[in-house]
Structure formats: C-alpha cells, structure tokens
Amino acid sequence: MTLRRLLSNLGDAEARRRAARTLAVLCAIGYALTIVVMAGSGAGLRRWFFALLVWGALIYTPLHILLEAFQTIAPTIRQRLIAQTATRADRYGSRAAIELMVDGPLGRGVIMPRIATPAQHAKAREGAVAVLERAHGDSAEVRTAAVRCLAAIERWVTHLASWSAAQAAGNIQARWADVRALVSLAAATELLIAAYEDGAGSQLSTGSLDGSAATAYLEACLDFCDQLALDVDVVPWTEPGLRLNVDPSLRDQTRDAWKAFSETPSPALEARKAFVDMVLAGTA
Known part of the structure; x- marks a missing residue:
C-alpha cells in the first residue's frame, strides 16, 4: 500500500x-x-x-x-x-488514508473557477486534510468545522461583493488575493462536508440547512468568484442567507485565519495550525 x-x-x-x-x-x-x-x-x-x-x-x-x-x-x-x-472502517484514522479520502471528492465534485491557480487547489486540500487529521474521525468535530467555515464564507462573499461593486475598474486586481483565498476556503469546506457525510452516514444538517443546500451554496460561491475577480461590473450576490448559529467574532476569526494560511507559502505549518485551532476551538 x-x-x-x-x-x-x-x-x-x-x-x-x-x-x-x-x-x-x-x-x-x-x-x-x-x-x-x-x-x-x-x-x-x-x-x-x-x-x-x-x-x-x-x-x-x-x-x-x-x-x-x-x-x-x-x-x-x-x-x-x-x-x-473508501471501504475501510479506519479510512479517517491516518493522514495517508485521509489524503486519499479527500482526493476522491476533490477530483470528482469540486469545480474550481478560472481565477483559481494550483496553489488554491493545494491549500484547499491541505486545509481539509489538517482538520480531518485533528478530528481523528470524530464526525461532530468535522461538522463543527464545516459549519464555521460556511459562516465565514457567507460573510466573506457578501463583503467582497459589496466592496467590489463600489470600487473603480482600476482596482480589479486588488480583489484577486481575497477572492482566491475565498475560493480555496469554499473548496475546503466542500471537502469537509463530503467527509462528514461519508463518516456519519447521513447528510449535514444545521438548523434548516442540509448538506445538499450547503454544497449548492458553495458551488454558487465558486461560480460567483470568477465574476468577482474578472468582471469590471460585478452583479450583486443574491443567494439567500444561511442563518447559521455561529458567533460573529468566531466567523471573522475563521476567515482571517484562513486568509493568513492561504497567503503563506506552503507548508505554512503555523498558519495551518492556527486555522485548525480556530475551527475546532471548544470541540474537544
């Protein structure tokens, strides 16, 4: 093996x-x-x-x-x-197995937008693997991390859409770093949701939001990222809110921790650890 x-x-x-x-x-x-x-x-x-x-x-x-x-x-x-x-009971028990379980949905179901580079693909994979490795197969911890990431994404994409619409065309390149970081977080969150549903044997559910709706929201976000980064006239973000029960400060700290990790060249061990600590804080 x-x-x-x-x-x-x-x-x-x-x-x-x-x-x-x-x-x-x-x-x-x-x-x-x-x-x-x-x-x-x-x-x-x-x-x-x-x-x-x-x-x-x-x-x-x-x-x-x-x-x-x-x-x-x-x-x-x-x-x-x-x-x-995928047939093994201990498929989330080691880093090597987790990497394989992440590569499955990453290759099949996560469609990265044009603005994404191989670096964002790698960051999404590294982030998801790090969270799953820390969770040690605990589905509740994976669910918590996924929900916190969803909350961070919801706030982030709304903020970027309003900010981009207010900027002049000359500032279009100023959006790219934030948009690419958002892309990698959205992709990592899709991977966490897929891992949770595989490990728990049921769909993600938080309030009125289920896994299918969450994945659809993330896919819409990834599609919208190309408009955010490449179009001069950005159309408004019209997806309905997720209404997640996540503390605003934790949501913003999750975004900041991911942005730091995304912008730090790999392996970025300290930045990655800070992100994992944030999304799994209080779950032990």
Missing part, C-alpha cells in the same frame, strides 16, 4: 520533478563513488567515460523515462487506492 501510494503521487508534475532531481543526485553520487572505487583499485581514471555512459545512459535515462510514464499510470493507481480506502 505504501509503495503504491508513493507511486500514485507521481501523477503530480511537481512530484515528478522532485523525483527526477533526486534521481539525478543519486546517479551523480553513484558515478562519483564508481570513480573513487576505480581509482582505489588501481584501474585509474582511464575508463571514466565508460562509467559515465553506464550511469547516464543505462541507469538515469531509463529511470527518468519511467518517471515520466507515471504521468498517465499514477492517476489510475491513485483511483484504485481511493476506492480501496
């Missing part, structure tokens, strides 16, 4: 680049050691080119080609791992 999980990560371009760099370093070290052994054995350095040919053409090049082949092989491996993990 561990080897297959590592191989499945090679579907990501950055993971393949890191693996290729590691392979190059290992081959360079192997070549250097070969030269040292040859010199120490009395063979001298007469066959340095032969050693270079072996390490370069016969070892590095085939392995590098194999790494690139995983661009198409790895996604299939990962989908099989996700399907296998």
